[in-house]
Amino acid sequence: MKYCFGVDVGGTSIKMGLFTVEGNILDKWEIETRTENQGETILSDIADSLKGKMSEKELNPADIKGIGIGIPAPVTGDGIVKNTANLGWGYKEVNRELRELTGLEVQAGNDANLAALGEMWLGAGKGQKNMIMVTLGTGVGGGVIADGRAMVGANGAAAEIGHICVNYHETKRCGCGKTGCLEQYASATGIARLARMRLAWDESPSVLRSREKIDAKAVFDALKDGDSVAEEIVDQFGAYLGHGLANAAILADPAVIVIGGGVSKAGDIMIPYIKKYFLQKAFFANKETEFMIAKLDNDAGICGAAKLIIDTETSGD
Amino acid sequence: MKYCFGVDVGGTSIKMGLFTVEGNILDKWEIETRTENQGETILSDIADSLKGKMSEKELNPADIKGIGIGIPAPVTGDGIVKNTANLGWGYKEVNRELRELTGLEVQAGNDANLAALGEMWLGAGKGQKNMIMVTLGTGVGGGVIADGRAMVGANGAAAEIGHICVNYHETKRCGCGKTGCLEQYASATGIARLARMRLAWDESPSVLRSREKIDAKAVFDALKDGDSVAEEIVDQFGAYLGHGLANAAILADPAVIVIGGGVSKAGDIMIPYIKKYFLQKAFFANKETEFMIAKLDNDAGICGAAKLIIDTETSGD
Numbered sequence: 001m002k003y004c005f006g007v008d009v010g011g012t013s014i015k016m017g018l019f020t021v022e023g024n025i026l027d028k029w030e031i032e033t034r035t036e037n038q039g040e041t042i043l044s045d046i047a048d049s050l051k052g053k054m055s056e057k058e059l060n061p062a063d064i065k066g067i068g069i070g071i072p073a074p075v076t077g078d079g080i081v082k083n084t085a086n087l088g089w090g091y092k093e094v095n096r097e098l099r100e101l102t103g104l105e106v107q108a109g110n111d112a113n114l115a116a117l118g119e120m121w122l123g124a125g126k127g128q129k130n131m132i133m134v135t136l137g138t139g140v141g142g143g144v145i146a147d148g149r150a151m152v153g154a155n156g157a158a159a160e161i162g163h164i165c166v167n168y169h170e171t172k173r174c175g176c177g178k179t180g181c182l183e184q185y186a187s188a189t190g191i192a193r194l195a196r197m198r199l200a201w202d203e204s205p206s207v208l209r210s211r212e213k214i215d216a217k218a219v220f221d222a223l224k225d226g227d228s229v230a231e232e233i234v235d236q237f238g239a240y241l242g243h244g245l246a247n248a249a250i251l252a253d254p255a256v257i258v259i260g261g262g263v264s265k266a267g268d269i270m271i272p273y274i275k276k277y278f279l280q281k282a283f284f285a286n287k288e289t290e291f292m293i294a295k296l297d298n299d300a301g302i303c304g305a306a307k308l309i310i311d312t313e314t315s316g317d
Numbered sequence: 318m319k320y321c322f323g324v325d326v327g328g329t330s331i332k333m334g335l336f337t338v339e340g341n342i343l344d345k346w347e348i349e350t351r352t353e354n355q356g357e358t359i360l361s362d363i364a365d366s367l368k369g370k371m372s373e374k375e376l377n378p379a380d381i382k383g384i385g386i387g388i389p390a391p392v393t394g395d396g397i398v399k400n401t402a403n404l405g406w407g408y409k410e411v412n413r414e415l416r417e418l419t420g421l422e423v424q425a426g427n428d429a430n431l432a433a434l435g436e437m438w439l440g441a442g443k444g445q446k447n448m449i450m451v452t453l454g455t456g457v458g459g460g461v462i463a464d465g466r467a468m469v470g471a472n473g474a475a476a477e478i479g480h481i482c483v484n485y486h487e488t489k490r491c492g493c494g495k496t497g498c499l500e501q502y503a504s505a506t507g508i509a510r511l512a513r514m515r516l517a518w519d520e521s522p523s524v525l526r527s528r529e530k531i532d533a534k535a536v537f538d539a540l541k542d543g544d545s546v547a548e549e550i551v552d553q554f555g556a557y558l559g560h561g562l563a564n565a566a567i568l569a570d571p572a573v574i575v576i577g578g579g580v581s582k583a584g585d586i587m588i589p590y591i592k593k594y595f596l597q598k599a600f601f602a603n604k605e606t607e608f609m610i611a612k613l614d615n616d617a618g619i620c621g622a623a624k625l626i627i628d629t630e631t632s633g634d
Contacts (some may be wrong), residue, residue, distance in 0.1 A: 074602055077446075077464065128471070129394075129471070130469075130470050130471040130475075144568060146463055146468050146469075146470075146475070147394065147466070147468075147469060149464070151463050151464075151568075151569070151570075152447075152463075152464060152570075153447050153463075153569060153570020153571070154445070154446070154447040154570050154571055154572035154606075155570055155602045155603070155605075156570070156602075157570045157600065157602035157603065158447075158463070158568065158569060158570040159567075159568055159570075160567050160568075160570075160600050160602070161567070161568070163567050163600045164564050164567050164568075165560065165563070165564055165598050166485075167485070168483075168484070168485065168560065176600060176601060177601065178597075178598060178600070180598075243482065243485070246482070247481050247482055247564055248568055250477050250478070250480050250481050251461060251468075251475065251476060251477075251478070251481075251565055251568045251569065252468070252470060252475060252568060253468075253469075253470020253471050253472055253473070253474045253475040253476075253477075254470070254471055255471035280495075281482050281495060281497075283474065283477050283480045283493060283495070284493060284494065285391055285472045285473075285474035285477070286472070286474065288472075289471075
């Protein structure tokens, strides 16, 4: 079995890739996510697209190890989803349903956990077996790789790094209902908030004051231009993220921490600000942990999904 | 291969057990830990004792899956120890050396991680595959079981739960050099400290004031007698431990959290105080996590060590 498929289901599009089991991407493509009628056609749309690709490439089921699939929701080890925010699904047995639709072995996982697995396999964590990935987008997501495998947890909710408490004195609520979550400060939304609050604090001159829209990109652009107010904002972001990651590292003892998501496009310039506070709260055994920016961008999800099915012991039934 | 050995190396004694691979303890015994000369005889003492047991029970090497061994230090996945606080060892290749001394397969692990594995196999976490164990003794240790396996980490230092930061405003230092570590408040030493500080705060009447020695046991005994100052102290302990465990659960997503170590002998009475603060900071997916007191007491280490070698894929060489 030389090939496998990696599928990454998002709220608006579904990314798919055909891989060799050694880790070469032979083809990748996208289809639309049809969320109408509780997303009832999503899995059959995926099955049709994969079967079309098999015809096009003249592949037999016997050549294919199976399908790995990432879902934007908690997914148990048995591939069961209980609820989704973006797909319309309630309870769904993804492994079973997609296996019945395709005749191929299927293993589903959480999309953020699989993005971490993808970065370990083919990206910034290549060669490592213990890794944390944190994804800084609209929210803060993440995945933990322990001894080469993505942690799943009892409810498919392992590695929800965005909801580590990094401020026990916060009074305002996170989207999850708690207070002081990392996501409140280190997401794109959080960085914009830190920026607005810093600008509101006093009248210090800053190039940010002339911007119409203050977002995470504007803050990092200002930092690159040497703006000292932007530096204070990034320092504060670094404190929350560095402290949160130090606590995560105490559990996971990673060789490398990978920073991904839209915010990470600002690049290596953010790493010293994170590392400074990480070292303040890191256990001595974790002081050598490396920090890297993610490398696979939007392909991390399909790569991790492919790796998941490659590592799954299939019964061959 | 029907049998295996579980070994738990401590600073003063070494516990050993003979197990069936199904999880029955057939025999257990102890020898002294001879730490003199950099602990150079420790592994040969263990080998001699195990070989003696094999003669006594008329067991052949072919009947024995191998030896699992817990060490009070970080241990890498390859069974390498870089340093120990209590045994006198510097760098030591435990798997290789003990294999050469016995002719049996060997897998070493960290003692706290293996205690967690033991509780999952035969104790409070029986039947679960995702578990956190926190050990409240002189310090605070722990182990995380992810999908049935004890997390090891890149440096053999996974699950150092005692060093999660639960108080970003602490100015006094933990033994590890950091500030605000869970161990500063939730260890036996930490509880005694919280008690002394509460008693120093004002003159509220408490049975604790008549005690010559205020330790964790005295505090829980006073709680059981309805002492309201003791209740305040336990509530504060519960806040630190509950918050720390909520952050740990966000990473590990456990079905059950097991509380072990000397402090846990106070029993179930402590659980509501921990759970109350856990629920305050737990991610919604983790709200159903069960809390249990450890069941195996001092046998957890040998049980986990046995389980480790049972689960190790041995080459048979």
